[in-house]
Amino acid sequence: MSTRVFVPGDAGALSVGAGEVASAIAAEARRRGAALELVRNGSRGAYWLEPLVEVQTPRERIAYGPVRAGDVPSLFAAGFLDGGTHPLSLGLTDSIPWLRSQQRLTFERVGIIDPTSVADYVKHGGYQGLERALQLSGAQIVQAVTAAGLRGRGGAAFPTGIKWKTVLEQRAPQKYVTCNADEGDSGTFADRMLMEGDPLSLIEGMTIAGIAVGATQGYIYLRAEYPHAHAALRAAIAAAYQAKYLGADVAGSGRRFDLEVRLGAGAYICGEETSMLESLEGRRGEVRVRPPLPAIKGLFGRPTIVNNVVTLTSVPWILAHGAEAYASYGMGKSRGTLPIQLAGNIRRAGLVERAFGLTLRELLYDIGGGTATGRPIRAVQIGGPLGAYVPPAHFDTAVDYEALAAVGAMLGHGGIVVFDDTVDMARMARYAMEFCAIESCGKCTPCRIGSTRGVEVIDRILAGIDGERNVQLLEELCETMVQGSLCGLGGMAPFPVQSALKYFREDFRARV
Amino acid sequence: MENLPSEQSAAVRRIVAEHKDRPGPLLEVLHAIQTSLGYVPEGAVPVVADELNLSRAEVHGVVSFYHHFRRSRPGAHTVSLCQAEACQSMGAGALAEHAQRRLGIRFHQATADGRFSLEPIYCLGNCACSPAAMIDGRLYGRLTPEAFDGLIEGFKSAT
Numbered sequence: 120m121s122t123r124v125f126v127p128g129d130a131g132a133l134s135v136g137a138g139e140v141a142s143a144i145a146a147e148a149r150r151r152g153a154a155l156e157l158v159r160n161g162s163r164g165a166y167w168l169e170p171l172v173e174v175q176t177p178r179e180r181i182a183y184g185p186v187r188a189g190d191v192p193s194l195f196a197a198g199f200l201d202g203g204t205h206p207l208s209l210g211l212t213d214s215i216p217w218l219r220s221q222q223r224l225t226f227e228r229v230g231i232i233d234p235t236s237v238a239d240y241v242k243h244g245g246y247q248g249l250e251r252a253l254q255l256s257g258a259q260i261v262q263a264v265t266a267a268g269l270r271g272r273g274g275a276a277f278p279t280g281i282k283w284k285t286v287l288e289q290r291a292p293q294k295y296v297t298c299n300a301d302e303g304d305s306g307t308f309a310d311r312m313l314m315e316g317d318p319l320s321l322i323e324g325m326t327i328a329g330i331a332v333g334a335t336q337g338y339i340y341l342r343a344e345y346p347h348a349h350a351a352l353r354a355a356i357a358a359a360y361q362a363k364y365l366g367a368d369v370a371g372s373g374r375r376f377d378l379e380v381r382l383g384a385g386a387y388i389c390g391e392e393t394s395m396l397e398s399l400e401g402r403r404g405e406v407r408v409r410p411p412l413p414a415i416k417g418l419f420g421r422p423t424i425v426n427n428v429v430t431l432t433s434v435p436w437i438l439a440h441g442a443e444a445y446a447s448y449g450m451g452k453s454r455g456t457l458p459i460q461l462a463g464n465i466r467r468a469g470l471v472e473r474a475f476g477l478t479l480r481e482l483l484y485d486i487g488g489g490t491a492t493g494r495p496i497r498a499v500q501i502g503g504p505l506g507a508y509v510p511p512a513h514f515d516t517a518v519d520y521e522a523l524a525a526v527g528a529m530l531g532h533g534g535i536v537v538f539d540d541t542v543d544m545a546r547m548a549r550y551a552m553e554f555c556a557i558e559s560c561g562k563c564t565p566c567r568i569g570s571t572r573g574v575e576v577i578d579r580i581l582a583g584i585d586g587e588r589n590v591q592l593l594e595e596l597c598e599t600m601v602q603g604s605l606c607g608l609g610g611m612a613p614f615p616v617q618s619a620l621k622y623f624r625e626d627f628r629a630r631v
Numbered sequence: 632m633e634n635l636p637s638e639q640s641a642a643v644r645r646i647v648a649e650h651k652d653r654p655g656p657l658l659e660v661l662h663a664i665q666t667s668l669g670y671v672p673e674g675a676v677p678v679v680a681d682e683l684n685l686s687r688a689e690v691h692g693v694v695s696f697y698h699h700f701r702r703s704r705p706g707a708h709t710v711s712l713c714q715a716e717a718c719q720s721m722g723a724g725a726l727a728e729h730a731q732r733r734l735g736i737r738f739h740q741a742t743a744d745g746r747f748s749l750e751p752i753y754c755l756g757n758c759a760c761s762p763a764a765m766i767d768g769r770l771y772g773r774l775t776p777e778a779f780d781g782l783i784e785g786f787k788s789a790t
Contacts, residue, residue, distance in 0.1 A: 131757050134772030166759035303754055305715030311756040343662075343699045344755055346768050381655075382662055385699030387753060401657030402689075403696040419654060462758035463720035469759050491721070500716055504753075536717045536758065547716070554715075554753065560696075 121154035122200045123175035127230070128159030129315050130347035131308065136187060137170035143191040144172070151195060161316015163230035164470030165217055173212055176202040182209040217486065222448065223472045224440075224456050225433045229316035235354050237362040240319045246364065248435030252327045253372045257287050260331035264434060266442035268454025272309075273299055273390070273427030274502060274531040275607075276520045279434075282424060285414035286332040289422035294334035296325050296424045297399065297417070298431055300341040300348070301383050301390040304503025306462040306534030310428035312470055314341070314348035317432070318355035322378060324431035326369060327438060328424050329376040337378040338418070340395050343385050352380050387504075387558040391606050392425040394560060405560045406606045427532070429458055448474035453519045463536040464490045473518075480514040483537065494539035498623065500547075502531020504554050505611035507618035508544065527618065529611075544623035548616040549577040555612035566609025569600040573616065583629025590627055594620065635674035642667055643675045647682040657683060657693055661700055670701040706741040706748035708786050710734075711765045714751040717758035726762050727751070729776040733783060746787070 126141040127133075141157060148155050163171060171184035172194075181202040183194060190207060197205040209215055223229075232239040240246070252260050265280025286294060298321065302310040314321060325337045341349055356378055359365040367375050381399055383389050389398045393407035396418050417423025433455065437445045446454045453475035459482060461468050466488035483489070483496060490496055498508045507528040509516075516526050523530050538547075552573030559566045576593045580586055597613035597620075604610040620627065635643065646663040650656040660679060664671050671694050680690045694700050712718075712727050731737055734747055741748040757763035760772030766782065 130770045131760050131772060134757050134763060134770040135760055169760070302756060305754045306717045306758045307754075308756040308758055344752065344765070347770070382658065383699075384658060384662070384697030385752075386697050398658065399655055401655035401659075401693070403692050460758065463717035463761055504716060534717075534758065536720055538720045542720065547719075550716070550719070557698075558753070 121156045123156045125158045125160045125173040127162045129162035132169040139188040140170045143188040161229045166469040167467045180212045182212040183207040224436045226472045248438035251438045257331045263442045267437045267445040272429035286422045294422045295418045296328045296334045296337040298339040303387040306536035307532045309458040315351045320432045324434040326376045335375045339380045342383045388560045405562045450476035460534045461487045465537040475519045490539045497540040498538045500536045502529045507614045510622040544619040544626040548619040551615040563605040565600045565603035643678045709748045711750045711752040713763045715754040718762040721761035723762040
């Protein structure tokens, strides 16, 4: 029997050479006449070890990494197909402390299975959630999601069950389930990893949502910057149709659910749900005024569920294991687990799924190992480009929606970007305004004009023109944008600016 | 407005015909045009408008709203450098300066020989391997100025 060797086909792993490693392994195996089956799995999320190669031994999987193509001959020479020892040996994959310390529910299969194989998916617990859902009424499914305490993982943290209940209660000839896969926040890649590493779990989550609320059509709105995820989703959708988990008779239930992927086109604003719906309808991604809520009048004017990838992908686990099991993780009103993304200048960067409640300090130092550059951490930005900068004084704050809000920060989609002490916080504040100006949809004035004025005011401060007066003006401008903007882009873009002014005011000075 | 050469016009009409019965087809149509022609020519706008029963203004409004849609012919290779925060924390700013010097162009420009276009991009989802870039749909991580030069040389010797 041939040995199974796993080399991730994940975009991040490919970006650091996994493709070359896979080719080298295949070539070396041919040269030696060694029988092996190369599986292109997702990434385990330990990006600091990518490309991470695993070998299936009779006992468990053994890991080597980070592997370069040039290491491949020596791996064969060391007998890695039988788990032989090599300088790149990491031992049993499941014993790597960075991975062992995690609580993977949503990511339970990512990096483990062959993402394109329905059989592999089912073998690892896939479609148990759907099987369970098909025995329940729509109201019972919604009740399970509500009882699990699942809140929207895209950033707004709105209770998912309440959203679903609203859609369930609407009477309409057509309802939709849409997945917001426009993961545009810098420092986030959880959606991408899921779509590439376990796309069937998203498909299953959306199917359950459709069965629950009586929607027969689903759309995944995927950002154009994710070509690898696009390919993975299309392959998985085709496989699910083939296996009759999608289409006119989902899993033999007589219920219909169809699903397709639609590509965005490089507009950050389309991560805002009403803008995403406009874009799905083929228009400019301009924000809609609410009410009406999308749950009542959404896509093409019909009741529509809009949920993020992580949210929908958490649903199969909840149905399969029960709401109580999910809710037993976490703290306070933040139930379950959160896939946290450690990004930027951090030594052990990657995907960390843990129950809510661990502190930033544990994440950044115990798990992340401090900065990649070895310098002290000066600031972290949590929750993407609209999230506040958090200084080390707040690193004992727990990762929890309410605890972070209490220190003026927000969790968002769970991305944490780390900066060392060389960061210039006035420049980062300027960037926040510049990004808002580039990405503003233009519908409301505070966002469209305010962001451009914000860049200009910061430029004047840095040029030494009326520093004190302009800092005050900047503060007032931020307040206007926060209070007066139509959606979260203009309304939150000032958060990084305000936090930089609050904690790093010394950086707002004239430059020579 | 440039008139579309007849073979391009035929290609555009074929693309629209393929997608027009799908709900909300405009973005799908524009993606297909860009995949086929490399960009969305000005002359394609009235053709698409006509076929989808939209106004030219509506189609132009959509093409110009989205950063992804190019309105001029790009270089043979499109180099997109991530300029978002995570990549900035790992030196994306310096890498961008280097790339612009190396190619002799600024962002949003193409080299005179038509080989390379240089674009900023705001997050490639590769924030654990910063700084990141995408060239012709292929993702690169942990880029250094030296590695960047190596990639550019590779493309030059290949074409």
